[in-house]
Amino acid sequence: xxxxxxxxxxxxxxxxxxxxxxxxxxxxxxxxxxxxxxxxxxxxxxxxxxxxxxxxxxxxxxxxxxxxxxxxxxxxxxxxxxxxxxxxxxxxxxxxxxxxxxxxxxxxxxxxxxxxxxxxxxxxxxxxxxxxxxxxxxxxxxxxxxxxxxxxxxxxxxxxxxxxxxxxxxxxxxxxxxxxxxxxxxxxxxxxxxxxxxxxxxxxxxxxxxxxxxxxxxxxxxxxxxxxxxxxxxxxxxxxxxx
Numbered sequence: 001x002x003x004x005x006x007x008x009x010x011x012x013x014x015x016x017x018x019x020x021x022x023x024x025x026x027x028x029x030x031x032x033x034x035x036x037x038x039x040x041x042x043x044x045x046x047x048x049x050x051x052x053x054x055x056x057x058x059x060x061x062x063x064x065x066x067x068x069x070x071x072x073x074x075x076x077x078x079x080x081x082x083x084x085x086x087x088x089x090x091x092x093x094x095x096x097x098x099x100x101x102x103x104x105x106x107x108x109x110x111x112x113x114x115x116x117x118x119x120x121x122x123x124x125x126x127x128x129x130x131x132x133x134x135x136x137x138x139x140x141x142x143x144x145x146x147x148x149x150x151x152x153x154x155x156x157x158x159x160x161x162x163x164x165x166x167x168x169x170x171x172x173x174x175x176x177x178x179x180x181x182x183x184x185x186x187x188x189x190x191x192x193x194x195x196x197x198x199x200x201x202x203x204x205x206x207x208x209x210x211x212x213x214x215x216x217x218x219x220x221x222x223x224x225x226x227x228x229x230x231x232x233x234x235x236x237x238x239x240x241x242x243x
Contacts, residue, residue, distance in 0.1 A: 002050065002051060002054060003016055003019070003051050003054050003055060003066060004066070004069070006047070006051060006070075007066050007069040007070040007073065008069065008070075008072075008073055009073060010073045010074075010076040010077070011044070011047075012047050012073075013070040013073035013074050014044065014074065014077070014081075014085055014088075015044050015047035015048045015051060016047075016051055016055070016066060016070055017067065017070060017074075017085075017089065017106075017110075018036060018040075018048045018088060018089075018092060019048050019051035019052045019055040020055050020058075020063050020066065020067070020102075020106070021089065021092040021093065021103065021106070022048075022052050022055065022056070022092070023095065023096060024056065025096065028095055028096045029052075031095055032091075032092050032095045033048075033049075035091055035092070035095070036048055036088070036092075039084075039087075039088060039091075040088070059217065060101065060102045060105075060217055060218070060221050061217055061220065061221065063102055063106075064102070064105060064106065064109065064221060064224060067106055067109055067110070068109065071109075071110075071113045071114070074110075074113075074114060075113070075114065075117050077118075079118060082114065082118045086114075089106075089107070089110065093107065098179075098180060099180045099181060101148075101218055101221055101222070102221065104181050104225055105221045105222070105224055105225035105228075108224075108225040108226075108228040108229050109224065109225065109228045111228070111229075112228040112229070112231060124192055124193060125193065126193060126194070126195050126196075127190075127193040127194075128190075128193055128194045128195065128198075129195045129198075130198075131167055131168075131169050131194070131198060131201065131202070132169055134190055134191055134194060135169045135170060135171045136171065136187075137186075137187035137188075137190045137191050138164075138167060138169060138171055138187075138191070138202070138205070139164075139171035139172060139173070139174060140174060140178075140183050140184055140186070140187035141184065141187050141188065141191065141202075141206065141226060142159075142160050142163040142164065142171070142173075142205065142206065142209050143160060143173050143174040143175070143178075144178060144181075144183075144184045144222060145159065145163065145206055145209045145210050145219050145222050145223070145226075146159035146160040146163070146173060146209055147175060148216060148218035148219045148222055149216040149217070149218040149219065150216075153175075155213055156173060156175060157173055158212060158213060159209045159210070159212050159213055160173040160209060162208045162209055162211075162212035163205040163206060163208050163209030164205070165208070166201075166204050166205040166207075166208035166209075167201055167202070167204070167205035188226065188229045188230065191229075191230060192229065192230060192231075194230075199230050199231075199232040200232060202230060202232070203223075203226070203227060203230070203232050203233075203234060206222075206223055206226055207223065207234070207235065207238060210222070210223055210238075215238075220238060223238055224238075224239070227239075
C-alpha cells in the first residue's frame with residue numbers, strides 16, 4: 001500500500017522512482033543513499049528510506065508497472081523539479097558504472113513520457129523508407145531480445161530467425177555481450193528514423209522473436225523499452241499491465 005499509494009502522489013512519486021533504482025548490492029546502495037541525502041529535501045529523502053525495503057522485493061515487471069502508474073503524478077512536477085529529477089535518476093543509474101535491464105527500460109519509459117511533456121515534442125526526420133536499409137540495426141535489436149536470459153545457442157538462433165522471418169529481411173545474429181546496451185542504443189537511434197508506417201512491422205518482428213519459445217520477463221521488459229524508444233505501441237497483451 002505504501003508504494004502503490006506513492007505512485008499516485010505528486011510528491012512521493014519521485015521518491016518511489018528513486019527507491020526502485022536503489023541497488024541490491026549494499027555498497028552501491030549506501031553510496032546512492034548518501035547521494036540522495038545530499039541532493040534531496042529531508043522529507044523526500046525520508047520517503048525514499050520508507051519505501052526501499054518493499055521496493056527491493058518487487059520483480060522487474062512490477063517495478064515497471066509502478067513506473068507507468070507514476071507517470072501522471074510525475075507530470076505535475078515544476079520545470080525545476082523535473083530538471084532535478086532527471087539529474088537524480090541519472091546519478092542513481094550511473095552509481096555502479098553499469099546499466100542493468102531495468103534501469104535501461106525505466107530510462108526509456110520516462111524519456112518517452114516526460115521529455116515531450118516538459119521539453120516539447122522532438123521532430124524526427126524520416127531517413128529510411130525500407131527495412132532493408134536498416135537490416136544491421138534490426139539485427140542488433142533482435143539479437144538483444146533473442147539472447148535475453150538464455151545462453152542456449154539453438155534457442156537464440158530460433159528466436160532470432162522468427163523475428164527476421166516476420167520482417168522479411170536478411171540479417172545475422174550477434175551473440176556478443178552488449179555492455180550497458182551501447183549497441184542497442186545506437187541501433188534504436190537509427191531505427192527511430194524509419195518511416196512511421198514501418199514501425200509496427202518492427203514491433204511485430206520483435207514480438208515474434210520474443211514469443212516463439214515463450215516470452216521471458218527480460219524479453220518483455222526489452223519489448224517495452226524498445227516500443228517506448230520507437231514511440232510505437234505494443235499489443236495490449238505485451239504492454240504493461242496492473243500489479
